[in-house]
Amino acid sequence: MKVFAIITATPVDRVRVVGGQLDFGAAGKIDPTSRAALVLALGLSDDVTALAVTGLHSDDALHETLAYGAKRAIAIDNVNAAKINDALAEARLLNQAIHELAGDEAAVVFCGTGDDSLSPGVSNPVGAALAGLSGQEYIGGTTSVKANGANLDITASNDKSMLTITAPANKALVLGVSDPAIGEHTLPWAGSIINAYREGKVETMSVGIKEIEPKLTLNQLAPAPKREGPELLTESPAEAAAALVEMLRSRALI
Amino acid sequence: MDFTLPKEYQLLQRTLREFVESELAPVARDTDRLERQTDENIRKLGQMGMLGMPFPQKYGGAGAGELGYCLLMEEVSRVDSSTCTIIGAHIGIGAMTIYLDGNEEQKQKYLVPAAKGEILAAFALTEPGAGSDAASIRTTAVRKGDEYILNGSKIWITNGPTAGVLTVFAVTDKALGARGGVTAFLVEPSFEGFSVGKLYDKMGIRGSGTAEIILQDCRVPKQNVLGKVGLGFVTAMKTLDGGRLGLGAGSLGGASAALDDLIAYAKRKLACGPHGRMEALAHQQYVQWAVADIAADLYALRQMVYHCAWLCDRGEKFSQQSAIVKMFGSDIAGRAIAQVQQIMGQDGVMVGSNVERGLRDERISRIFEGTNEIQRTVIAGEIFKQVGIRL
Numbered sequence: 001m002k003v004f005a006i007i008t009a010t011p012v013d014r015v016r017v018v019g020g021q022l023d024f025g026a027a028g029k030i031d032p033t034s035r036a037a038l039v040l041a042l043g044l045s046d047d048v049t050a051l052a053v054t055g056l057h058s059d060d061a062l063h064e065t066l067a068y069g070a071k072r073a074i075a076i077d078n079v080n081a082a083k084i085n086d087a088l089a090e091a092r093l094l095n096q097a098i099h100e101l102a103g104d105e106a107a108v109v110f111c112g113t114g115d116d117s118l119s120p121g122v123s124n125p126v127g128a129a130l131a132g133l134s135g136q137e138y139i140g141g142t143t144s145v146k147a148n149g150a151n152l153d154i155t156a157s158n159d160k161s162m163l164t165i166t167a168p169a170n171k172a173l174v175l176g177v178s179d180p181a182i183g184e185h186t187l188p189w190a191g192s193i194i195n196a197y198r199e200g201k202v203e204t205m206s207v208g209i210k211e212i213e214p215k216l217t218l219n220q221l222a223p224a225p226k227r228e229g230p231e232l233l234t235e236s237p238a239e240a241a242a243a244l245v246e247m248l249r250s251r252a253l254i
Numbered sequence: 255m256d257f258t259l260p261k262e263y264q265l266l267q268r269t270l271r272e273f274v275e276s277e278l279a280p281v282a283r284d285t286d287r288l289e290r291q292t293d294e295n296i297r298k299l300g301q302m303g304m305l306g307m308p309f310p311q312k313y314g315g316a317g318a319g320e321l322g323y324c325l326l327m328e329e330v331s332r333v334d335s336s337t338c339t340i341i342g343a344h345i346g347i348g349a350m351t352i353y354l355d356g357n358e359e360q361k362q363k364y365l366v367p368a369a370k371g372e373i374l375a376a377f378a379l380t381e382p383g384a385g386s387d388a389a390s391i392r393t394t395a396v397r398k399g400d401e402y403i404l405n406g407s408k409i410w411i412t413n414g415p416t417a418g419v420l421t422v423f424a425v426t427d428k429a430l431g432a433r434g435g436v437t438a439f440l441v442e443p444s445f446e447g448f449s450v451g452k453l454y455d456k457m458g459i460r461g462s463g464t465a466e467i468i469l470q471d472c473r474v475p476k477q478n479v480l481g482k483v484g485l486g487f488v489t490a491m492k493t494l495d496g497g498r499l500g501l502g503a504g505s506l507g508g509a510s511a512a513l514d515d516l517i518a519y520a521k522r523k524l525a526c527g528p529h530g531r532m533e534a535l536a537h538q539q540y541v542q543w544a545v546a547d548i549a550a551d552l553y554a555l556r557q558m559v560y561h562c563a564w565l566c567d568r569g570e571k572f573s574q575q576s577a578i579v580k581m582f583g584s585d586i587a588g589r590a591i592a593q594v595q596q597i598m599g600q601d602g603v604m605v606g607s608n609v610e611r612g613l614r615d616e617r618i619s620r621i622f623e624g625t626n627e628i629q630r631t632v633i634a635g636e637i638f639k640q641v642g643i644r645l
Contacts, residue, residue: 017517018271018510019506019513019514019552019556020545020552029268064265067265067269184276185277187272187273188269189301189303189316190266190304190307190316190318190322190326191303191311191316193266194262194266194322196262197261197262197265
């Protein structure tokens with residue numbers, strides 16, 4: 001069994017004033033659900049590999065996983081990584097990386113729900129897509145995982161119910177983690193934080209997927225309705241500006 | 255020049271902030287009201303590595319140096335000066351004496367458990383007749399076989415009631431006085447002749463225990479001499495350099511928190527504007543000027559604290575700078591918190607408000623570990639020494 005934790009860095013979600021200066025909250029830290037996923041992974045194994053697709057703050061978030069106790073922290077790089085803006089593309093990179101890292105061993109992958117703003121309404125799109133791509137079982141809402149001999153006892157819950165599942169430890173799984181409270185009071189030892197940067201190393205792994213399929217655009221889903229009234233259909237910015245001024249003049253706005 | 259905090263310290267600072275906001279802030283008022291920090295919180299501080307922040311990891315510390323210690327003091331002081339005082343006495347002056355002058359055996363026996371938070375440390379120098387004039391201590395230590403017999407009393411000892419080890423300074427040769435006649439000893443509360451006397455009822459930092467220590471024929475093994483016989487005053491003075499820096503960092507946190515309270519208050523509180531309209535207090539010029547003045551002071555203090563910590567971590571001399579940091583920091587913190595309280599009016603004097611507690615807590619910072627008048631003497635002494643005048 002090879003244990004992985006998928007990490008995303010938290011977005012700038014809480015800007016406030018600290019000591020009279022702007023503090024960008026948790027920017028550059030592990031996303032709370034990713035931290036929950038990491039905490040569950042570390043509870044299952046002391047040999048956890050943290051993975052993150054290269055992006056804004058991913059390096060800091062991966063260093064933080066080392067502070068928490070991850071054995072390896074790997075940034076998944078791809079020539080198109082900067083263009084990744086959807087769950088499926090991210091899952092494709094992660095899937096390939098996990099496939100290469102796990103080899104013949106069964107991969108147990110913990111994945112937080114992360115920032116769902118790119119796929120609103122979809123619970124843990126990366127985890128679900130990862131499971132779909134790899135043909136693995138997906139269990140969402142995981143709240144605890146314990147080794148029990150040759151099996152794993154997995155508890156999953158949502159607002160309405162709680163489910164306990166026993167799965168063979170040699171079976172590949174993707175475990176979705178959505179409760180940020182799981183890792184809330186788990187903070188790393190101060191010495192580990194210092195070591196994470198002074199001694200720890202975030203590895204980079206290039207994954208050979210040449211093209212990332214673009215995200216569906218809004219136009220593809222629902223073309224914008226044609227509006228009535230004048231249009232600024234011009235070739236150059238100068239022409240567009242002139243047409244705009246003319247239009248505003250005609251309406252006595254300038 | 256790069257003034258950016260190194261990445262590991264940025265993560266440390268954010269983690270400390272998360273810890274103090276989730277664990278200490280919710281109980282800070284109770285810590286003050288009940289006059290004690292809970293064992294549970296002390297245990298958590300130890301688990302996080304906070305009680306050994308500057309010390310090397312081989313001695314159970316976090317290896318974060320003086321800069322890490324200053325960040326810790328700043329963040330803790332933002333929410334709870336009592337706990338900051340416990341940490342300051344434990345690390346800054348208690349355990350630090352062992353780190354600076356202890357032999358390997360003493361470090362293993364006392365520093366390692368102190369750094370892990372298994373025991374608290376304290377620093378016992380002040381006496382009824384020797385406060386700022388530390389060279390006038392009268393507690394005696396007389397060698398008798400394999401032991402020293404200590405007699406005297408120490409006052410205002412932070413962590414005195416709870417410490418597992420205390421660095422006690424005593425006169426071993428009266429004729430030599432401070433220069434060669436004072437020795438430091440590591441004393442355990444279990445030693446015969448040791449007792450905790452009066453517990454002090456303080457105006458502020460009420461959550462930190464402060465006590466009188468009584469030494470009555472207290473028997474201390476000779477192995478517990480810290481450093482060399484006769485050089486205790488040197489140990490005390492170099493330890494206090496770092497202690498003062500930590501106090502300055504604490505003032506930085508306290509003043510920062512006051513400014514944040516003021517900004518939030520000025521945004522929330524409505525007052526009558528010039529045209530009879532109700533508007534946020536922030537539109538009042540006297541509030542804007544107060545915010546600007548405090549922000550300017552904080553900007554200066556922050557640079558001072560981090561620079562002085564940098565000097566210390568590089569192994570450079572920083573006596574003058576740490577005295578400046580302590581003096582300037584506690585002066586501006588006192589001014590800032592009083593200013594914030596004045597603007598908040600009645601809201602700022604209500605018992606239980608942050609600023610009310612902050613004002614009570616802050617007052618001692620201009621007094622302990624050398625009053626600010628003593629700091630001025632130290633600063634001037636260092637300056638005149640450079641031109642050949644010994645004050």
